[in-house]
Amino acid sequence: MARILGIDYGKVRTGLAISDETETLARALQVVEGLSNLEKEVKVIIELYSIDKIVLGISKKSDGSLGEIGELSVKFGDYLKNKFDNIQVDYFDEAMSTKEVEQYLKDMGMPLKRYKKKIDKYAAEVILQYYLNGQRGGQL
Secondary structure, three states: OOEEEEEOOOOEEEEEEEEEEOOOOOOEEEEEEEOOOHHHHHHHHHHHOOOOEEOOOOOOOOOEEOHHHHHHHHHHHHHHHHOOOOOEEEEEEEEHHHHHHHHHHHOOOHHHHHHOOOHHHHHHHHHHHHHHHHHHHOOO
């Protein structure tokens, strides 16, 4: 059974997460530094895990329009659709996923400095988990 890849796209770091085979649970996978390695890493993950769908987080402004990173995320999603045959790309409003992870780490008493370079993969996990929950009618 195929899995779903979740992406928290960023200019500096991009977080990746993957679903389990039942498409019920998401788990953080890795952070990719820079854009030059991103396509290569996504290709490896698609092949390794038989990915047929990608959920790409998009950031929106308070008025509902896309912010700069949101627009770049959509461009990256369009690129992925053209680059990889039979890959569906869905967009999901990330709505503060990184801030949510930062708050969680803070609440747990964990120093943000220690986790700063890992936060994006956990943000991708949050995006993907919310997407999966929505696909299941909000149930875990």
